[in-house]
Amino acid sequence: MEHVTSDLREFITDQVIPHHRCNVNINPDHITMLEGTKIKKQHSRKRRAHKSRTLSRKEYAELGLNTLPTKQMKYEEALPLHNLWKGYVREHLELKEGSEVPEVHDRHYDEFSRQLVKLDLHGAKLKVIESKCRTLENLEGICVMDTKNVLKILSKDNRLRTIPKSQCVFGMKVGNMEFTIFGQHLNIRPAERSVKKIKSCVQPFM
Structure with a gap:
């Protein structure tokens, strides 16, 4: 008192x-x-x-948070990420044992294509089937970074490679299903792609 x-x-x-x-x-x-x-x-x-402030995209880039070491990463270290991704993609696409890709004339094809475009590719095993740059063709590995314009793929030789999306066609395998994806349909950040409304039917998958 x-x-x-x-x-x-x-x-x-x-x-x-x-x-x-x-x-x-x-x-x-x-x-x-x-x-x-x-x-x-x-x-x-x-x-x-005292309120905390989130970093802007410019500050994020200046701190080097958009970059990955090119030589220190090992392919084996990315395998757990790939295993997590396999569970995620089956849940996202509602796949069951023995599921098959819908045919183009199937009524479920359009919705399946839309959901496929919205996939987060972190952890996916991808292969460059075609590219305007011939040296990129047949490169394959696990995607460890998915940005607006490029994919960073870690290959079995433990090399991290940057692949431009718009110039490439990618192959992806889920179980016994194989997909062909045109990179130009992926030119958007993963977080924005997952909520983007796709009005027209997407036809880049086989």
Whole structure:
């Protein structure tokens, strides 16, 4: 309990009608609250000042968070990621044992194609079937980074390669099913691709 100064007691007493001042009983607890409490505006300013701020894309890139080491990564280290992806893709595409790719004339084909485009490719085993750059053809490995314009693939020789999406056609295998995917349909960030509404029927899959 804090000590009430004589000046403060006198100030409070002066606010009371003179003939009632003898009945004034000052509660020190109330005085403490009056002196120590901060107004809401001060509290809100303090909270805003200490609020954490997310990094912008530019800051993210400047810190090198968009890059991966090109030589230190091992293919075996990416295999657990691929195993997780296999479970994810079966759940995402609602595949069961013995499932087959819908035929083009099948009523489920359009929806299956849309869901296939929305796949997150982190962990997928991919192969470059065709490319405008001949040196990229037949490269294969596990996708360890999927950005708007490129895929980073870690191959069995433990080399990390950057593959431009728009210039390539990719092959992907899920169980006993094989897909052919035109990279130009993947030119969007994975997080945005997963929620993008695809209006027209996609025809790049076999």
